[in-house]
Amino acid sequence: MVAKTLYDKLWDEHVVRVDDNGTALLYIDRQLIHEVTSPQAFEGLRLAGRKPWRISANLAVPDHNVPTSDRAAGIADPVSRLQVETLGTNCQTFGITEFAMGDHRQGVVHVIGPEQGFTLPGSTIVCGDSHTSTHGAFGALAFGIGTSEVEHVLATQCLIQRKSKSMLIRVDGALGPGVTAKDIVLAIIGEIGTAGGTGFVIEFGGDAIRALSVEGRMTVCNMAIEAGARAGLIAVDEKTVDYMRGRPYAPSGELFEQAAAHWRTLVSDPDARFDRVVPLDAARIKPQVTWGTSPEMVLPVDGHVPDPDAESDPVKASGIRRALDYMGLTAGMPISEIRPDKVFIGSCTNSRIEDLRAAAALAKGRKVAASIKLALVVPGSGLVKEQAEAEGLDKIFTEAGFEWREPGCSMCLAMNADRLEPGERCASTSNRNFEGRQGQGGRTHLVSPAMAVAAAVTGRFIDVREL
């Protein structure tokens, strides 16, 4: 028998039909839906007089536009409000389950999917959201799609796809203290670049990945898209199986054991061939900080901002120059001298309970520096929030001077009221440092939750290991 990669196995199990030219009709087991990329898809269904193919394969939640402060008064911005209401109306019309804003299960779409057991190992999962790659942490083939494809999946439960190439990124060895899943994935993007994964599905393997918790694995797969990959994948192991047990939408009883037996086969065969293999030494990874306007513009915290004059490629040099100008930084300055104005702990990358525990452990007994105008902690879901409060994490954060908020995407992309003002600099646990991402003119530095707390309490980017 031909040795298969995990990606081969997932692909083969979901092909409905394949053309002579390699174009396949791929069956989609699960679709997650949010308010921003779905209204035009539902409108398309309505105009064509079509119905969802399999209603129970869909789960919807508003997350991008929801306020993270007091929700009693609803959403102040009428345009945001209409979009959230439109999701509610569409879900009612078509009979799709929605965790609306008042539901304690509401949260960031990529946090609630796994939390509810709606994300299953071995499934195909899509969402009109690029960070759908998150769910690959469960050995599921998960990727973001556009609104036309959201409509396609609603109408047919399938997508027209071509198979990607396969890449294995093997992170061997053990991580140093204070170094996290976020630092691994930022270091990977620094290594292969934001287009390094284009045309590939990336499997993350090696001891350092195996050693990560399921939450940490989600952080790694979440940012596979920032490396340009179609999807990120991590093989199933007992941590994955244990995570699924007892989740509301996961199978239970005998069916769980039957499923788990299959899930345990979702690993790449030992002699499976990848189109590209990238080895990385975990022990060499330091806490990472992005300095520019693309996630590949990243350095270890003890690094120095690059000098465009030292870059031989003219397109790259002009990219560095433009980024330094936008970010208000000078070539050669130490990363540790960059001083943020705001701190954001949250997003589909880093808002799960483990992230909040790591952040709280460092925030305990410390105070947010006087130079920090705002430090936000935005839990990924209502259930994460409840759990954190049960553990007293909210008290630790508020005593340290952080604001403790309601769940949502918040300042990751600033579609709600949480944003940077022009020129403001942010230490952010989110996933994108593009120009204007957190508010027009805002300057984003991507870091791990621990590094964000270190920046909050010292007012600059210091090595969390020195805190």
Add this chain to the structure above:
Amino acid sequence: MQAFENFTGICAPLDRANVDTDAIIPKQFLKSIKRSGFGPYLFDEWRYLDHGEPDMDCTHRPLNPGFVLNDPRYAKAEILLARENFGCGSSREHAPWALADFGIRVILAPSFADIFFNNCFKNGILPIVLEAAVIDGLFAKATGGEALRIVVDLPAQTLTPADGAVIPFVVEAGSKHCLVEGLDDIGLTLQEVDAIRAYEVRRKQEAPWLFIGA
């Protein structure tokens, strides 16, 4: 979808790598529940000097004179010449909607981000990958002096810039067919109803846990 027809268009050079979909259409415009009307806000933060908001009348907004699409030569551009990894980041289909609404029908780049590339075909835009050296050559021709015009022939898979040197390009056969015929993907997939049903019957036996849903 409207069928893609051959045309001769002006080529606007956007000389930066890693242009992300947040730059193509910033987040505040994503609050719209419509599919149209995004053109005036295309590249909003680069194109205008003030802060744009949905439903703003753009006719009197202060323009950034340094941005390529504000150059009168490129005001009617239908071809966008770009650098590597064009369309990276968010999956927002609002990006191709904004480009199409502005009038862009072809994008030329050494590489595209995956989701954006797919989204283009769903909206009648043809994204073409060309070798970096060819792209460099086109930048040299398109920048400075008179605007470069290029003849786009999709059935023949050729681009012909004004100087006459034909550039062949590759496009996936299925995507080409849908563009040329203006076909609706969903309609095509629904011709496979029996195959999809048969797959579901088989999978319910093999993996019944996948059929408990929300």
